[in-house]
Amino acid sequence: MRAYLAKRFLFGVLTLLVTSLLIFSLLRVVPGGPVDALIGEEWDDPELRAQLRRDLGLDLPFHRQYARWLGGLFRGDLGVSLVLYRGEPVGGIILERFGVTAQLAFISLTIALLVAFPAGIAAALWKERLPDHVFRIVALGGISTPNFFLGIALIVMFGVGLRLKWGVGGYVPFGEDPWGWFLRLLLPAIVLGTDHAATISRMLRASILEALGRNHVLTAKAMGLPRKEFLIQDVLRTAMVPVVTVIGNSAGALLDGAVITEILFRLPGLGSLLVQGVYARDLPLVQSVVIVAVGIRIAVNLIVDLSYALMDPRIRYGRGQ
Amino acid sequence: MTEVLLRIEDLVTRFYTELGVVKAVDGNSLHLGEGESLGVVGESGSGKTVTALSVMRLIENPGRIEGGRILFRGEDLLQKSERQMQRIRGKDITMVFQDSLSSLNPTLTIGEQITRVLRFHLRLSRRERWRRAVELLRQVGIPEPEQRVKHYPHQFSGGMRQRALIAMAISCSPQLLILDEPTTALDVTIEAQIFELVEELKRAFRMGTFLITHDLSVVATFCDRVVIMYAGKIVEEAPVTALYDRPLHPYTRGLLGSIPPLEGGKARLDSIPGEVPDLISLPPGCNFSPRCRLADERCWREEPPLEHPGPGRRVACWKAGETGG
């Protein structure tokens, strides 16, 4: 178990290193750096440009720049925003913005799970009957509707049509107005969560059906255990193992999906920060946002592996004797 | 003469599949006395497991028990409610399945799996249940039961797992233990040990055992009587010694012919040419006729009735006892 987690952790760190190099190189290749953004492409003063490049450390060779950034990361210093928040440390900005994204992802996942579990269980227990067909069609619809379309549709419906204040997006901190906070996050959370609700419920259905056919369920019945007991302990419990992986993947993917949704609903999250940073060509900001996002994703995967191990004793205690 | 523990009368169990109606058990009758050991033998697909699951009332869609009676100590199990059956399963009648690894829940410890059976059937405190689980493991010959009770199935060897499964099955002192090919996945030495154990337990608890196998050599050492099934029907029944001395049905003779010499491994059934017929479209006449060396006009036309050629014996064959060719 310990060796297993140590291995996972090592892989995580390695992935992070590789992606950091990738991000860094990619951002150096694209034309138009922060210097252009700061003084404008038209302003043709080579002297000033050179001065700025030196000040920002952009004149150093590639590997020195990379080493500087990486060294900063290890010390917890994510650099300083050049354009968007001139001079402010990126770490603080990310922290603030990430809070909003995390709240959105949390509500979204909660809703997805609240829908997916009853739907998946019902679809499995009433396989090929009405509930199964209904949920299959709804799930297919949920997966095949693009998020931006669903988002616009909801805004048109609630914001424009019903003229609800919370129907057009925006953000209110929880501390100021808890109910308003929830309502404003509700629509984007639904938009973000439909795909995942659909995938999780379908996965759960398949997993339960597979578990229902297992021999130990038959043993449980042959021992006279009541339906409730073996459905929970023998079917759901063993069916959960693969489902947890899917849920973990969803949690990670919610952060990716947040970009479009946050812009659509005008939420000041990590996704919209990234887009703003790209437009402003704020190099240090963008590279740090991306690396933090990747780091979060890897951390989520690590947590999934951990819970997987906790749930399946075959992993927890190793195989055989 | 012992009391009759189980009496199956004209049992019919069918599966309504998309391809057609599978006549898995086709009007069979048999009985089992208290403390007696009955062997049920036949090639795979002959309806042995379905017979046992019918007794447990565990036939599920698309299967249905369509006729007959299953009398357990005189009461018809087919008339019981699901609730009543839950109280009988695991307490009065239990069943051990073939593959011990998949038959145990991988996410619960052996102790948790045994104690939950005790919890539903007996009035014991939590501590008493755990003490009893350890005692049961000791009884079935698992070393260091105090430690083993906390282990998960995958931490046991195949033979030890099967012992643990048997411990669970006997945990509430059942009167009838059904063993469905309990040693198929195990090697010969472990197999012998498991049967020794069951023999011991059988004597200690006066348990009736219903042993399903396709291995006649196992039956010889373990059972009192044998029922031979072919394509959903009982084709022969006899006390073990009589069956070995003078098999009456050509199919039984084929099975006996496939027992390897003493020093050999497990018996294989592939020495009878041909295959078990499709239970959806059975041949006219005798089910065995397509594979029978003695088959003639009448066998292809008319089904032989189950007759009583001697005390405790039954056979369904027009040419019972003839050896031919």
Ligand SMILES: Nc1ncnc2c1ncn2[C@@H]1O[C@H](COP(=O)(O)OP(=O)(O)O)[C@@H](O)[C@H]1O
């Ligand atoms: N759930 C089921 N659905 C359809 N057919 C089944 C089902 N269970 C068993 N059968 C059929 O019933 C017949 C007898 O099966 P079984 O009792 O398992 O044979 P045995 O135990 O003798 O090997 C087989 O033809 C099998 O295909």
Ligand code: SF4
């Ligand atoms: S009835 Fe005929 S075909 Fe059937 S087993 Fe006897 S001899 Fe063979």
Ligand SMILES: [Mg+2]
């Ligand atoms: Mg079978």
